Amino acid sequence: MDKDIVVIGGGPGGYTAAIRAAQLGGRVCLIEKDRLGGTCLNRGCIPTKALYRNAEILNTLKNTEKFGINIHEYKINVDKIMKRKQGIVDKLVSGVELLLKRNGVEVIEGTASILDRNTVLVKNKKGEEIKISTKNIIIATGSKATSLPIEGAYLSEVMKSEEILNLTKIPKDLIIIGGGVIGMEFAAIFNSMGAKVSVIEALPNILSSVDREISKRFSILAKKKGIKINISTKVCKIEKSNEELIVYAEGKKGKLQFKGDTVLISVGRIPLTEGLNLEKTEVEFTREGIKVDSNFETNVKGIYAIGDVNGKCMLAHAAAHQGIAAVENIMGVRSQKKNNLIPSCIFVFPEIASIGITEEEAKLKKIDYKVSKFSFGANGKALALGEEEGMVKVIGRKDDNRIIGVHIMGPHASDLIHEGALAVSKKMKVEDIKEVIHAHPTLSEAFYESVMGLQGEAIHMLNKTS
Incomplete structure (x- = not known):
């Protein structure tokens, strides 16, 4: 065999899988038809967050008077905004290219199709065809934005x-x-x-x-x-x-x-499976994605599908996690338990982030639960920032005080959620958080207070749980 693993798609799932495979001593080839980094890096997460930062600054400028600063005029230069956005993207793409090179991953620019479970055909930009023999194939082709079946959906505007x-x-x-x-x-x-x-x-x-x-x-x-x-x-x-x-x-x-x-x-988005020749490989798939088992292996032994293309969770960090899991399974080193709890972050104003079950899900599953909420309006750091809107909502089991859901709307929610992710993923209880000293004044104190509220021990709010 020429390769141990061929990865089709160089997005967060694909390039992460390729690098991890190389770290484990695998002979790896990564095939990408466009730019490394995939949709997330080039046309999704990163450029959107670059623009979000511009929007964040503009929101601050609109409210400078309450900080005692008077700004009479400012102008938006769209050209500079877009150049900055593209500069960030290009820098990160270059970083991915360097990482793949330093880890010894062979990268081929071209479009891939699967001939059989051990052979991938690549057509490069010159129209040349290359056949690659491999022990395993990881499909990481991502997804594409879907449209509406209505009149006018394809107008240029x-x-x-x-x-x-x-x-x-x-x-x-x-x-x-x-x-x-x-x-x-x-x-x-x-x-x-x-x-x-x-x-x-x-x-x-x-x-x-x-x-x-x-x-x-x-x-x-x-x-x-x-x-x-x-x-x-x-x-x-x-x-x-x-x-x-x-x-x-x-x-x-x-x-x-x-x-x-x-x-x-x-x-919404739909899995991108066109051109892979899946019909002739007997790999099972539907419009919702390629079917995989708990190791992200398809019904055809040696062919895996990770990230958006399997339809399980269309988030970049989920794809990367799945890529590592698939590779470690292939290379025989996967021993730790799988974690299916995935944090979600929404970059609006204020930010929203969550991990674990919602209150609605707790009711549907008939879990005997309780809820504690702490407002950022009672947090010193949030008030100092002038961003007191929102709250931290923690859901816990009544029987053992285990934290099963954390939902945050407020300043830096996308950063704060990771303490909640650790608590929910590791099945931590209120007692596990209680002895962890949180620095003051910080936004993280809001999480601590909300957790303490689950057993009526919060200091800076009236202890009412439901």
Whole structure:
């Protein structure tokens, strides 16, 4: 065999798997048809968060007076914003390239298809075909943004997330179809940059995967910032009239029209399996993804699928974790128990992050649970930052005080969630957190107080658990 492992796709899951395999002494080849880093690094997580930082600064500038600082005028230079964003992406892509090279991973630019469980065919950019023999194949081709089967969905002014990241000007009136994570992140970014934003969501709530209490509170805050949110509203068609786009929809109050200069369709992503030749390999897959077992191995021995393409969890860090798990299983070193608890972070204002079960899930599973909540309005560091909106919500079992869910909406929630992730993943109890001294004044104290509230021992709030 030429290789121990061939990885198809150089996104977070693919390149992580390739590097880990090389660390374990494997002969590895990574095939990527576009740029290393995949959607996350080039057209998703990283460029979006670069723009989020711009939006964060703009939000601060709008509120400088309460800090005793008067700024009379500032201007947005979209060209510089986009250059900065691209510079960050390019720097990280170069870093991935260097890591792969230093770890001895062979990288081939081209499009891959699977001939059989031990052979991958690569067609490079010159049109040349290369056959690679391998003991194992890891499919890490990711996902692509899906659209709506409606009239007008493919007008040039109607964009998906990848396209809106490269705008040359800020929309005046932005209509976002889809109130999920990606849709609400772009709503927050462009609202901060001065666009009038309207969100249309078919479900009864935006951010439907988030703990209901958190999503409802966030919805109120988003509306206060000027984001118009329309729930239980179905889009019927999009039409262009002169320089204006008209979105026709139906809601609880009947037929509706939304007018704007730009439309973003953000209604989810689907696994990317086209061109892999899976039909002829007998690998089982559906529109929802490639079917895998607990080791991320398909029904065909030696062929694995990790990340978005298996449809289990469409998050970059989940893909990376799965990539390492698959490789360690292949190389015979996987011994630790698998962790299926994945933290989720949403970069809106304020940030939202969660780990473990929501209160709704606890009720559905008939878990005898209790809830403790601590407001950032009672946290000294949050008040000093001028970011007192939000809370830390901790869900624990009544029988043994084990922490089973942590949900945060507030400043730096995406950083704070990891203490919650450790607590939930390691099945920690209130007593395990109690003796861990938290520095003062810090935002982390809000997590500590919320945990202590589960057994009525919080100091800086009235102890009421439910």
